[in-house]
Structures are given as C-alpha cells and as structure tokens.
Amino acid sequence: MKFLLTGGGTGGHIYPALSVVREIYKNNENAEVMYVGTSRGLECKVIPKENIPFKTIDIQGLPRKIGKEMIYFSSNFAKGCYQARKIISEFNPNVVLGTGGYVCGPVILMAWLSGIPTAIHEQNVVPGITNKFLSKLAKKTMVSFEDSKDFFNTKNLIVTGNPRASEVNELSLDKAALTLGLDKDKKTLLVVSGSQGAEIINHNFIKIIEDLIKNKWLQIIYVTGDRYYNEVNKKISSYDKSNIKVFSYLNEMPMALSLADLVLSRAGATTLAEITGFGIPSILVPSPNVTNDHQRKNAMTLVKRDAAEMIEEKDLKPEVLMEKIIKLLLDDQLLINMKSNSRELGYLDASCKVYNVLKDIAKTKK
Incomplete structure (x- = not known):
C-alpha cells in the first residue's frame, strides 16, 4: 500500500506526520511512503534525515489582502498544483494525508481531482484556513480535541488526538x-x-x-x-x-x-x-x-x-x-x-487511530 503525506512550515504540522509514518512502517513493513513539502519550510530539513522519500512543490501562503500579491499567489498556486499532480501521478498513492500548512492545499486538491481518497489532521483546537477548506474534500477530517468539532462543517469528522502523543514511551x-x-x-x-x-x-x-x-x-x-x-x-x-x-x-x-x-x-x-x-x-x-x-x-x-x-x-x-x-x-x-x-486528554493511541483511518479510506480508491 502507498501512503502520501504532506504538511509543513512548522514542527506542529511535521512531527505528527512523522509519528504517523512510524506507525505505518510498524504495521506494514512493505508500505511505500512519500512526503511532499516545500524547499523553504522546516520539513525540508527534518524529513530527509528520517530517510523518508521527499519531494517539494513551490507554494506560498494565501495573502491577507487583495492586491498584486494575490496575482502572484494565483500563479504560484497553479504551479504548485501542476507539480503536485505530477508527483501524485508518478507515485500513485492509495491514500493522501495532510497535516496542515499551505503546502497541503495543492496536494490534497490534486489528489481529490485524481480520485484518490484523502484525509486531513488538525492539531490545534481552531483549524487553519487551509484545513477548513480541505475538510470539504477529505473523506475523513481528524482532530486532536473534542472542542474542534465546533469549527468544522462536515459529517466525516473523528477525534483521534495528536499522533505526537503516541511517541511517549514508558521510560525508566x-x-x-x-x-x-x-x-x-x-x-x-x-x-x-x-x-x-x-x-x-x-x-x-x-x-x-x-x-x-x-x-x-x-x-x-x-x-x-x-x-x-x-x-x-x-x-x-x-x-x-x-x-x-x-x-x-x-x-x-x-x-x-x-x-x-x-x-x-x-x-x-x-x-x-x-x-x-x-x-x-x-x-x-x-x-x-x-x-x-x-x-x-x-x-x-x-x-x-x-x-x-x-x-x-x-x-x-x-x-x-x-x-x-x-x-x-x-x-x-x-x-x-x-x-x-x-x-x-493524551490519546496515546492517536497514531494507531490515524493509521486505521487511512487504511480504511484507502479501500475506497477506484
């Protein structure tokens, strides 16, 4: 089974995704994983060190004001979508997970248009603008806190907790x-x-x-x-x-x-x-x-x-x-x-829950 993950900008988006990757490999040693980020975010430093196949696309955040920046953003977004579609076409994943950050926009959108099941995970109580939009496309929207339910207008929502919590070990x-x-x-x-x-x-x-x-x-x-x-x-x-x-x-x-x-x-x-x-x-x-x-x-x-x-x-x-x-x-x-x-509030089984969601929705790929 092939899993494509995307998320970037800050550790808050990247490390939960890494926890999910570890859970994937723990349960399926034959799984293939690809990570898509940007060449400017923290992910370009963190992910390669974990020996995870890593590809980048060019994308920037949505401008807060309408102006010349919006024209540049539109051109940049189109380029990011083209690059994301090429990566998705070549890798042909069974499922795509986005953990937040603007890099998720083109990747999840292109996966959805390609008929590949998608899921997103939100770590904060209040979702970012990217995840609020992508929740309308995703087969499953996963959140870390019960309180997040008030901020999403979707029936496909599940509380999994933050996969990072699953990294906790019983230490001496x-x-x-x-x-x-x-x-x-x-x-x-x-x-x-x-x-x-x-x-x-x-x-x-x-x-x-x-x-x-x-x-x-x-x-x-x-x-x-x-x-x-x-x-x-x-x-x-x-x-x-x-x-x-x-x-x-x-x-x-x-x-x-x-x-x-x-x-x-x-x-x-x-x-x-x-x-x-x-x-x-x-x-x-x-x-x-x-x-x-x-x-x-x-x-x-x-x-x-x-x-x-x-x-x-x-x-x-x-x-x-x-x-x-x-x-x-x-x-x-x-x-x-x-x-x-x-x-x-710890959700020590968060990574397992996210993995099981991905495995289940991957079966819906046409």
Whole structure:
C-alpha cells in the first residue's frame, strides 16, 4: 500500500506526520511512503534525515489582502498544483494525508481531482484556513480535541488526538534521572520556552530562579532556547546550581517529561500533545502572536478540564509565576488530580487511530 503525506512550515504540522509514518512502517513493513513539502519550510530539513522519500512543490501562503500579491499567489498556486499532480501521478498513492500548512492545499486538491481518497489532521483546537477548506474534500477530517468539532462543517469528522502523543514511551525514571543528573525522588519543574526561546517566559522566570532553587525539595530543568541560553547562564553563574540544569535545547526531552511533576510552557499543539501524553500538570502561557489566537484556545481545552492553569501574557509577572508554581508543587492532591485529567486528554493511541483511518479510506480508491 502507498501512503502520501504532506504538511509543513512548522514542527506542529511535521512531527505528527512523522509519528504517523512510524506507525505505518510498524504495521506494514512493505508500505511505500512519500512526503511532499516545500524547499523553504522546516520539513525540508527534518524529513530527509528520517530517510523518508521527499519531494517539494513551490507554494506560498494565501495573502491577507487583495492586491498584486494575490496575482502572484494565483500563479504560484497553479504551479504548485501542476507539480503536485505530477508527483501524485508518478507515485500513485492509495491514500493522501495532510497535516496542515499551505503546502497541503495543492496536494490534497490534486489528489481529490485524481480520485484518490484523502484525509486531513488538525492539531490545534481552531483549524487553519487551509484545513477548513480541505475538510470539504477529505473523506475523513481528524482532530486532536473534542472542542474542534465546533469549527468544522462536515459529517466525516473523528477525534483521534495528536499522533505526537503516541511517541511517549514508558521510560525508566532511574535512567532518566541518571542521564540528566537529577534526583528521581525530588519534585521537578520543567520549563520549556521553545527552540528559539519565548522572551516573556524567560525574562519572568529568570527573576525567580534564585528564590526557587532555595527550596531543596525542588529541582528544575530549564530549556531556554538558543537566544537566551548565554543570558541565563550569566545570571545564575553565582548561584548554587546543584538543583537546576540549564539547556539551550534538549534532545532527551522525553526523559525530562518523564521526570516532570509540573511544566511551564507555551501552548502549541505539539507541546500539549507531549504534556498530555505523559499526563503532566502544566502552567501555560499562550502566545498571543499566532493566527486565530489558537494557543489560548488550545490552553483553554486543558484548563476547562482541570489539567492545566493558564497565565495570559498581559498578566505574567515574576510574583504571579512564583506563587502559582509553589502553590501547585506543594499541593500533592491537586497535582494527582491534574495529572489524571491531563492523561485523559493524551490519546496515546492517536497514531494507531490515524493509521486505521487511512487504511480504511484507502479501500475506497477506484
């Protein structure tokens, strides 16, 4: 069976697709997979490293205003459709999956016109404009959250969860603690501010580190992002660093998550999939600078189910952050309840569900 996947621009679209590819190979070692992206997006760096056949098309996002940019977009879209149709014709997939990003537009459209069954997967609560349009063509529209049902006008919708959650492994706490140089018996706070680093999270957290590390029952894993790593290390150079580990980026993130009792982070879809996959309580600071305010709506899905607490950027201050962190970490029963609620949102079988949907709709190919 042949599977064609497409999705790009950000890790939030790419890594769920990668999880599905791994599930495909796990269940069907003879499966053929092709990935279609762009030459400018993150996918052109990530996918080839996974030894997945990769093709690119030329496409850009839809302009927000009508003008000269729209004329260029129309020409570019037509070119992308031509390239997508050629790839589809040569590969002849049984089914096509789009996980988001404007690259999905031409690929899903050309597959649909070619009579090939298609499906899409939306990671955020609020869908992007591309997925809202493509849901009208897709045999199945898959979503990560129950709350997403309100944003799609289709009967072919199924809640699968985010395939990224299926990447969670049952890790040995002893091994995780040894690898990271931590104590598995201490309360652990994991602070993650993204690959580049969220300025407002870093600037507020830096101001409370000294007071936090005075609590010897607490240890901190702090992933600063590249931009803030040197600044943070300079700030804490004179502190007792026996109970804090600082990283610019952490390859062993699953180990950090397995140790964490509480996470402080943004509210991107992939981050929340990992958090709920491990069933970790969280303090979420959604970015207001995203389309459709989708991070705040992602966060609210966890908040409404008592799996997380949220601080909006306008309300974020060092003293507010300090109070919330200490309050949660000292309340064992609250953490237990939040952990259970978070785990219920985890959808650890998400990749399997998506694979089964693809396998079923592939049978409808004429």
